[in-house]
Amino acid sequence: MEEIKKGGLVDVFDLKNVDIHIGEIVDEGEEEEEWEPMGPHPMPRIATLRDWDFKLLNRYKPFYAPICDMCCLCTYGKCDLTGNKKGACGIRMDAQQGRMVLLACLVGCSAHCGHGRHLLHDMIKKFGPDVPIDFGPEVDIEAPLTRLVCGIKPKTIGDYDEVFSYVEEQIVQLADALHTGQEGSYMDFESKALHMGMLDSLNKEAADIIQIACYDMPSGFPGDGPDVPFVDVGIGTIDTNKPVIIVIGHNVPPSADIGVYLTENDLEDKVEVGGICCTSIDTTRVYKKAKIVSALGRQLRVLRAGIADVVVIDEQCIRADVLELCQRVQSPMIATNDKAMHGLVDRTDDDPDKIVDDLVSGRVPGVIILEPDQVGEVAVRTALQMDKKRRSLKFILSDDEFKYYVNDCILCGSCTLACPNGLYIGEANKSAAAGNLKPLADLFDICVGCGRCEQVCKKHIPIVDVMTKAAYPQLKEEKGRMRIGRGPIWDSEIREAGAPLVLGTIPGIIAPIGCGNYPNGTKDAWLIVKEFAERNYIVALTGCMAIDCALWKDEDGKTIYEAHHGGFSGGGVINIGSCVSNAHIHDATIKVASIFAGRPLRGNYEEIADYILSRVGACGVAWGAMSQKAASIATGFNRLGVPAVVGPHGVKYRRAFMSRPDRKEDWKLIDASDGSEVYVEPGPQDLLVACETVEEALPMMAKLCIRPSDTDRGRSIKLTHYIDLNQKYLSAYPPDWHLFVRAASDLPIATRNELLKKLEDEQGWKIDWKKKKIEEGPIRGYNPSFNPTNLERLVRGKK
Amino acid sequence: MGIEIPFDVASIAGPEIGGIAPPEVIGCYITSARRPLLVVGSEILRDNFFVEIAIEIGKKGIPIAATGHSMRGFVEKKYTENVYYYNLHELTNCLRDPNWKGLDGAGNYDFVIFYGIIYYYASQMLSCLKNFATDPLMRTVSIDRYYHPNARMSFTNIMPRMEDEYKDMLKKLVESIKR
Numbered sequence: 001m002e003e004i005k006k007g008g009l010v011d012v013f014d015l016k017n018v019d020i021h022i023g024e025i026v027d028e029g030e031e032e033e034e035w036e037p038m039g040p041h042p043m044p045r046i047a048t049l050r051d052w053d054f055k056l057l058n059r060y061k062p063f064y065a066p067i068c069d070m071c072c073l074c075t076y077g078k079c080d081l082t083g084n085k086k087g088a089c090g091i092r093m094d095a096q097q098g099r100m101v102l103l104a105c106l107v108g109c110s111a112h113c114g115h116g117r118h119l120l121h122d123m124i125k126k127f128g129p130d131v132p133i134d135f136g137p138e139v140d141i142e143a144p145l146t147r148l149v150c151g152i153k154p155k156t157i158g159d160y161d162e163v164f165s166y167v168e169e170q171i172v173q174l175a176d177a178l179h180t181g182q183e184g185s186y187m188d189f190e191s192k193a194l195h196m197g198m199l200d201s202l203n204k205e206a207a208d209i210i211q212i213a214c215y216d217m218p219s220g221f222p223g224d225g226p227d228v229p230f231v232d233v234g235i236g237t238i239d240t241n242k243p244v245i246i247v248i249g250h251n252v253p254p255s256a257d258i259g260v261y262l263t264e265n266d267l268e269d270k271v272e273v274g275g276i277c278c279t280s281i282d283t284t285r286v287y288k289k290a291k292i293v294s295a296l297g298r299q300l301r302v303l304r305a306g307i308a309d310v311v312v313i314d315e316q317c318i319r320a321d322v323l324e325l326c327q328r329v330q331s332p333m334i335a336t337n338d339k340a341m342h343g344l345v346d347r348t349d350d351d352p353d354k355i356v357d358d359l360v361s362g363r364v365p366g367v368i369i370l371e372p373d374q375v376g377e378v379a380v381r382t383a384l385q386m387d388k389k390r391r392s393l394k395f396i397l398s399d400d401e402f403k404y405y406v407n408d409c410i411l412c413g414s415c416t417l418a419c420p421n422g423l424y425i426g427e428a429n430k431s432a433a434a435g436n437l438k439p440l441a442d443l444f445d446i447c448v449g450c451g452r453c454e455q456v457c458k459k460h461i462p463i464v465d466v467m468t469k470a471a472y473p474q475l476k477e478e479k480g481r482m483r484i485g486r487g488p489i490w491d492s493e494i495r496e497a498g499a500p501l502v503l504g505t506i507p508g509i510i511a512p513i514g515c516g517n518y519p520n521g522t523k524d525a526w527l528i529v530k531e532f533a534e535r536n537y538i539v540a541l542t543g544c545m546a547i548d549c550a551l552w553k554d555e556d557g558k559t560i561y562e563a564h565h566g567g568f569s570g571g572g573v574i575n576i577g578s579c580v581s582n583a584h585i586h587d588a589t590i591k592v593a594s595i596f597a598g599r600p601l602r603g604n605y606e607e608i609a610d611y612i613l614s615r616v617g618a619c620g621v622a623w624g625a626m627s628q629k630a631a632s633i634a635t636g637f638n639r640l641g642v643p644a645v646v647g648p649h650g651v652k653y654r655r656a657f658m659s660r661p662d663r664k665e666d667w668k669l670i671d672a673s674d675g676s677e678v679y680v681e682p683g684p685q686d687l688l689v690a691c692e693t694v695e696e697a698l699p700m701m702a703k704l705c706i707r708p709s710d711t712d713r714g715r716s717i718k719l720t721h722y723i724d725l726n727q728k729y730l731s732a733y734p735p736d737w738h739l740f741v742r743a744a745s746d747l748p749i750a751t752r753n754e755l756l757k758k759l760e761d762e763q764g765w766k767i768d769w770k771k772k773k774i775e776e777g778p779i780r781g782y783n784p785s786f787n788p789t790n791l792e793r794l795v796r797g798k799k
Numbered sequence: 800m801g802i803e804i805p806f807d808v809a810s811i812a813g814p815e816i817g818g819i820a821p822p823e824v825i826g827c828y829i830t831s832a833r834r835p836l837l838v839v840g841s842e843i844l845r846d847n848f849f850v851e852i853a854i855e856i857g858k859k860g861i862p863i864a865a866t867g868h869s870m871r872g873f874v875e876k877k878y879t880e881n882v883y884y885y886n887l888h889e890l891t892n893c894l895r896d897p898n899w900k901g902l903d904g905a906g907n908y909d910f911v912i913f914y915g916i917i918y919y920y921a922s923q924m925l926s927c928l929k930n931f932a933t934d935p936l937m938r939t940v941s942i943d944r945y946y947h948p949n950a951r952m953s954f955t956n957i958m959p960r961m962e963d964e965y966k967d968m969l970k971k972l973v974e975s976i977k978r
Contacts, residue, residue: 066812411958417806422918654923692920693867731875732874
């Protein structure tokens with residue numbers, strides 16, 4: 001019989017008028033090898049991991065702070081739910097909040113799933129489905145989340161079709177639960193949100209693996225990992241004497257094609273390619289001459305500065321008024337994704353000469369080109385011509401214009417009431433009018449770049465432009481450096497770091513991720529990274545925080561990336577990559593459980609999450625979390641047992657997961673060695689919590705890295721940092737530090753006597769001073785063989 | 800003075816919105832509390848005066864939950880007697896529970912005063928208490944320079960050029976708290 005190859009054609013007995021559909025073809029030897037026995041929960045459905053969710057939700061009870069007291073989703077309403085009242089359909093305020101959280105996670109998860117699926121379509125079309133997933137000698141466990149959730153070990157990108165099909169089906173089922181007359185329990189809404197978060201993490205991993213495999217992005221080969229090259233960051237790094245292409249979004253194929261076109265036409269040094277948001281990070285992973293202009297927070301201002309000779313958008317985190325902004329500065333725009341078409345005409349497959357001519361002549365403000373491989377030529381040729389045409393245009397205010405506007409301000413305060421950060425812009429204008437530009441220039445970095453102020457200004461002052469003018473001298477000098485996104489953490493690094501992480505001697509993994517809706521500017525992102533890297537934590541960054549922290553330099557003129565190594569070990573500052581790359585942070589914690597502890601991965605989510613929650617001191621921080629994607633990302637981390645801290649704007653997500661250390665019954669774990677029940681210290685105390693200021697967030701993150709499994713040496717290191725950060729930033733001992741002391745050996749040697757005295761005086765603990773031993777007081781004693789779990793089924797032997 | 804719209808203009812939650820009141824009225828309202836708590840945020844650190852106001856209120860026997868990094872201000876002033884650091888999110892999580900033992904172990908509070916907290920953070924925490932701390936009802940006021948519709952009573956929006964007036968309001972408020 002004739003052998004059918006994947007993607008091949010076959011002649012079936014010369015049949016005519018017969019349409020035969022062939023589903024999956026199993027090649028000889030391609031049956032799923034028994035690489036690991038299947039675990040209990042492959043491809044979990046909505047209810048499969050509900051017990052695990054409820055374990056989390058009973059300890060970290062959902063906390064709701066409604067941003068709207070009403071429901072207006074059906075025609076019974078609007079319903080007033082204030083005071084936890086029920087609406088006409090019977091839903092209470094708490095369940096309605098859980099519903100809105102699930103909706104946010106649905107949107108976020110769908111964005112990553114849609115992105116990943118889109119990428120898969122494009123890559124299969126370009127390269128075929130058989131692109132191998134081979135990340136080199138340093139990465140054997142290539143797809144930890146895919147193995148863990150789906151029970152699949154992907155060999156080629158085509159294997160991800162099944163993964164996305166699973167996720168898509170689950171998304172639809174979860175979306176169904178949002179309809180009026182479905183779910184009514186806030187706990188079940190949250191369990192569904194946790195399920196959505198887990199799916200989201202899987203989407204991210206799938207998307208990044210596909211693009212790494214197809215574009216040969218850094219992974220586990222020599223020169224990758226800790227040794228990836230550096231890239232320029234900042235508005236000041238863009239050479240505006242050349243034609244400039246600005247790419248915005250998250251989906252890299254169109255930007256990659258720009259790089260290919262420039263390379264093939266020997267134009268790499270003649271055209272600048274700069275990016276905003278995650279596309280910028282991913283573009284630098286495929287095109288080495290690309291630069292990162294800014295994170296999301298500066299999008300409006302970069303576009304208004306008019307540096308782009310052409311703007312190319314793909315998907316996600318693009319301003320809805322991007323076309324209007326481009327028209328204002330005469331930058332033609334190319335939309336490359338059917339999810340963000342902005343009312344333009346689809347010119348895919350049109351003659352490039354005609355498209356370029358239409359764009360350059362201004363006959364159209366922009367075009368849609370949905371075929372990524374057609375974008376490069378049009379973008380580059382348009383930029384080359386527009387550069388000549390736009391060279392004489394100036395978009396930064398003149399000194400006279402600036403003076404006019406700041407003098408025109410009547411201090412009405414409308415801008416302040418419209419500003420997400422409540423900035424007192426009028427007062428800064430007043431200072432500028434008197435000749436002191438500093439207050440206005442200082443606001444530039446704190447401003448989140450939304451532009452709401454301009455719409456309400458009674459004097460029609462272009463406030464964004466005025467602020468940019470005041471800060472222009474600094475902006476021109478904004479020249480940072482960061483490592484390009486390295487993708488997966490190497491298995492060999494996990495082998496080295498796994499034990500110190502679980503034992504606590506590397507005090508934790510800090511993962512700054514996400515958007516730029518900061519309360520007080522980008523410098524806080526830098527401070528978070530600096531503080532923890534200098535304390536020997538592993539700092540693994542993705543997305544906008546990875547970009548923003550690279551804008552600042554230390555006293556030696558080095559950025560935080562230049563001052564620290566890029567390896568997954570203590571003191572490392574690692575740019576993992578774009579938002580989808582942050583799945584590798586999940587993956588690192590999973591690989592600790594797998595490689596270091598030998599826990600089986602395949603279809604075994606619950607056990608691995610239980611391991612991570614009790615043993616892997618990791619803490620995410622989304623200091624400027626803004627989007628629905630950030631909601632689903634954090635929720636995905638939470639289901640896996642990783643806590644996250646958000647900035648103050650994060651309270652607008654409505655929901656947090658916080659425990660109550662004063663409720664002893666919530667802190668009962670099982671010792672898997674003998675099945676005994678053990679009351680433990682509250683570690684981690686919260687799964688999702690907001691801090692008001694960065695000064696408060698720093699000790700909070702240190703606290704959230706404490707785990708019941710810490711050795712005494714590890715605990716003493718973690719306590720040292722927790723106490724020290726409190727003293728440094730809050731000028732006081734943390735009020736709860738004693739909760740984490742199990743024995744005198746948990747206390748740092750240098751301050752042990754002092755701390756023992758405090759425990760005796762302030763907490764009434766009994767201390768044997770001769771033996772320097774705690775006789776009475778702690779929640780529990782230190783037991784080095786304690787094997788903590790929340791899952792009874794993991795108990796190996798009964799007491 | 801001021802404008803009767805939320806300081807973050809779109810922060811209109813629903814039909815139940817708190818009123819604007821002068822300092823003397825809010826002071827009397829606080830006086831009526833059985834077990835009040837002053838919740839202080841990091842914005843008090845912008846001027847010693849605001850720390851001193853918090854201490855004045857604390858000296859009237861009202862315990863202080865120092866949130867954010869406001870603790871610094873109390874430590875610098877060497878006033879820590881009835882001041883407890885607490886994360887505001889975690890504190891609000893406790894306040895919504897009638898069975899919480901309070902900062903001193905003597906039980907939950909019936910009245911919370913918000914002061915010196917970033918507007919949108921305070922607004923959301925006030926929303927939580929408005930919606931979920933209802934049995935028994937927890938009364939809330941804001942004495943910040945912002946109008947907070949999620950508090951039962953609040954000052955109006957006060958722009959920086961009226962800072963002296965705001966300081967006078969706080970002085971009057973302290974005077975009118977009788978305990």
